[in-house]
Amino acid sequence: MERFLLAAAFLLFAPSLAGAENIDNKDDASFVGQGRLFRFDYSNDYFTGTDRYYTQGIGATYFDPALHASPVMSVLASLSGEKSYGLVLRQSGFTPASVSHKQTIIGERPFACYLFLGHILVSRDADRRLTLTTELDTGVIGPPAGGEWEQVGIHQATDNNVPLGWGNQIRTDVVLDYYARLDKVLASARAADIGVFGDATAGTLYDNASMGVIGRLGAIDERKHRFFLFADAEQKAVGYDATLQGGLTDRRSPYTLTTPQIRRRVSHEDVGVTLDRGSYALEAKRTYLGSEFANQFSHEWVEITFIKRF
Numbered sequence: 634m635e636r637f638l639l640a641a642a643f644l645l646f647a648p649s650l651a652g653a654e655n656i657d658n659k660d661d662a663s664f665v666g667q668g669r670l671f672r673f674d675y676s677n678d679y680f681t682g683t684d685r686y687y688t689q690g691i692g693a694t695y696f697d698p699a700l701h702a703s704p705v706m707s708v709l710a711s712l713s714g715e716k717s718y719g720l721v722l723r724q725s726g727f728t729p730a731s732v733s734h735k736q737t738i739i740g741e742r743p744f745a746c747y748l749f750l751g752h753i754l755v756s757r758d759a760d761r762r763l764t765l766t767t768e769l770d771t772g773v774i775g776p777p778a779g780g781e782w783e784q785v786g787i788h789q790a791t792d793n794n795v796p797l798g799w800g801n802q803i804r805t806d807v808v809l810d811y812y813a814r815l816d817k818v819l820a821s822a823r824a825a826d827i828g829v830f831g832d833a834t835a836g837t838l839y840d841n842a843s844m845g846v847i848g849r850l851g852a853i854d855e856r857k858h859r860f861f862l863f864a865d866a867e868q869k870a871v872g873y874d875a876t877l878q879g880g881l882t883d884r885r886s887p888y889t890l891t892t893p894q895i896r897r898r899v900s901h902e903d904v905g906v907t908l909d910r911g912s913y914a915l916e917a918k919r920t921y922l923g924s925e926f927a928n929q930f931s932h933e934w935v936e937i938t939f940i941k942r943f
Contacts (some may be wrong), residue, residue, distance in 0.1 A: 667698065667715065667717070668696075668698075668942060668943060669695075669696060669697045669698075669942070669943040670694075670695070670696040670717075670719075670940060670941070670942050670943070671693075671694070671695050671696075671940070671941045671943070672692075672693070672694040672695075672696075672938060672939070672940045672941075673692070673693050673694075673938070673939050673940075674690075674691070674692045674694075674936055674937065674938040674939075675690070675691055675692075675936065675937050675938075676689065676690040676691075676920075676934050676935065676936035676937075677689045677690075677934060677935070678932065678933065678934040678935075680934065680935035681919070681933040681934055681935060683932070683933070683934075684728070684732065685728060685729065685730040685731070685732075685742075685930070685932065686727060686728065686729075686730070686742055686922075686925075686929070686930075686932045687725065687726075687727055687922070687932060687934060688726055688727065688728050688784070689725070689726045689783075689784070689787075690723070690724065690725040690726070690936070691723070691724050691725075692721060692722070692723040692724075693721070693722045693723075694719055694720070694721040694722075694753070695719060695720050695721075696717050696718065696719035696753075696755075697718065697719070698717075698718065699718075700718035700719060700720060700752075701716075701718045703718070703752060705752040705769055706718055706752060706754055708769060709752065709753075709754040709767040709768070709769060710754075710765065710767050710813060711754050711756035711765060711767065712756040712757065712758040712763060712764075712765045713756075713758060714756060714757050714758045714759055714760075715756065715757045715759070716754060716755070716756045716757075717754070717755040717756075718752075718753070718754055719752075719753040719754075719755070720750065720751065720752060720753070721750070721751040721753055721768070721770075722748075722749075722750050722751075723748070723749055723751065723770075724746065724747070724748045724778060724779065724780075724783075725746065725747055725876075726745070726746040726778075726780040726783065726784060727742060727743070727744065727745040727746065727780075727876050728742065728744055728784070728796065728798070729741035729742045729743070729744070729798070730742070730930065732784075732794075732796035732797060732798060733794060733796075733797060734797060734798055735797040735798055735800070736798070736801075737798070737801050737887065737888040738798075739888075740894070740927070740928055742876075742877065742890070742925075742926065742929070743801065743802065743803055743876070743877065743879075743886070743888050743889055743890070744780070744781075744798055744799050744801060744802035744803070745774065745775075745780070745802055745803040745875075745876040745877075746774070746775070746776075746778040746779065746780025746781070746783075746802065746803075747772060747773065747774040747775075747778050747808055747838060747875075747876070748772050748773055748777070748778035748779065748808075749770040749771060749772025749773070749808045749810075749838075750770070750771060750772060751768050751769060751770035751771070752768065752769050753766065753767070753768045754766070754767050754768075761817075762817060762818040762828075763815065763816065763817055764815070764816040765813070765814070765815050765816075766812075766813070766814045766816075767811075767812065767813045767814075768810075768811070768812040768813075769810070769811055769812075770808060770809070770810045770811075770812070770836070770838070771807075771808060771809055772807075772808040773805060773806070773807065773808055774803055774805070774806050774807075774808055774838065774875055774876070774880055775802065775803055775804050775805030775806055775880070776802065776804075776805060777805055780799065780802065781796075781799035781802065784796050784799070785799070800887075801887040801888050802886075802887075803875065803876065803879050803880065803886045803889070804879065804880065804883050804885055804886040804887075805880075805883065806837065806875065806879070806880020806881065806882055806883045807837055807880070807882060808836070808837055808838045808875075809836050809837050809838075810834055810835070810836030810837065810838045810839060811834070811835050811836055812832065812833070812834045813832060813833055814830060814831070814832035815830060815831055815832070816828055816829075816830040816847070817829050817830070821853075823854070824850065824851060824852065824853065825848070825849060825850045825851075825853070826848065826849050826853060827846065827847070827848040827849075828846070828847050828848070829844070829845070829846050829847070830844070830845055830846075830847060830865075830867075831843065831844045831845075837875060837880060837881045837882070838874075838875045838876075839873065839874060839875070840871075840872035840873040840874075841869050841870060841871045841872055841873075841874075842869070842870050842872075843867045843868060843869035843870065843901075844867060844868065845865055845866055845867025845868065845901075846865065846866055846867075847863070847864070847865035848863065848864055848865070849861045849862065849863045850862045850863075858909065858910050858911060859907065859908070859909035859914075860906075860907070860908050860909070861906070861907055862904070862905070862906055863903070863904070863905055863906070863907060863918075864902070864903060864904045864905075865902065865903050866900070866901070866902045866903075867900070867901050867902075868898060868899070868900055868901075869898070869899045869900075869901060870897060870898060871895060871896065871897050871898070871899055871925075874895065874925070877889065877890045877895060877925065877926060878890055878892070878895065890926050893927075894926045894927045895925070895926055896923075896924050896925055896926055896927070896929075899922070899923050899924070899925055900921075900922075900923035901920070901921070901922055901923065902920070902921045903918050903919070903920050903921075904918065904919055905917055905918025905919060905936075906918075909940075911942070912941070912942050913939070913940060913941050913942065914938075914939075914940040914942075915937075915938070915939060915940075916936075916937075916938040916940070917935065917936070917937050917938070918935070918936050918938075919933060919934075919935050920933060920934055920935075920936065921933050
């Protein structure tokens with residue numbers, strides 16, 4: 634057990650050994666079942682010693698069989714078999730590498746923040762070892778999402794330099810995205826499994842598609858208390874990213890990146906550890922994201938998740 638804990642700590646907090654998915658967390662499928670579930674996750678690059686790019690994310694997700702009655706669920710694709718219905722409220726904020734300049738830094742990431750409410754449907758086909766997660770998100774990108782006052786407030790409360798430059802953030806625009814992810818378990822044993830997945834997003838916030846591999850090692854039996862390490866790696870093909878290029882309906886943002894500056898292939902890796910005691914679960918993971926635009930540094934952050942089942 635001591636060696637297992639040391640390995641978990643190293644994977645989570647040591648620098649990444651490698652040199653994008655949508656920023657938002659999409660791995661609810663590993664926790665949900667037929668009952669009610671609440672999930673809260675918080676991610677910040679403060680834990681990796683930086684304050685840039687994807688700088689903070691907050692999410693609250695609730696699964697309840699009663700949400701099947703929502704008309705929105707009818708537009709979400711599903712597999713035959715067990716189904717779980719949920720709602721997610723999520724905010725994500727982005728800044729350039731330096732927040733100490735009031736003027737625009739040409740060639741850097743724009744300031745941006747979005748806030749959305751999403752409907753989620755997770756379905757499982759146990760015979761084919763498939764899990765399909767679909768989601769429809771509606772919300773806003775721009776000042777109404779609250780990125781400026783939130784980051785300024787946190788910096789003031791922690792006695793850090795007040796971020797400048799939010800006056801140049803991506804202008805207000807609508808968020809309307811449809812997301813789908815299909816997971817397939819390829820092989821499994823008592824203490825390990827490995828699988829592949831593919832996902833795609835289409836809408837006003839993100840347009841992209843990716844494929845990847847995922848594996849777990851440890852006590853993974855869902856019928857018992859679980860404690861395991863996990864890792865995944867993916868390559869994403871990027872079509873459009875409103876946090877870099879501005880909204881699709883309002884093209885008057887003070888500053889955005891141009892199409893040639895966007896990287897069309899982005900790497901993404903996660904390593905982490907999960908403790909699942911049945912009625913509650915805790916998870917911590919470290920994320921590595923490759924360059925999303927020309928001359929960008931790679932980026933890392935840590936996400937902490939708490940889950941409560943009812």
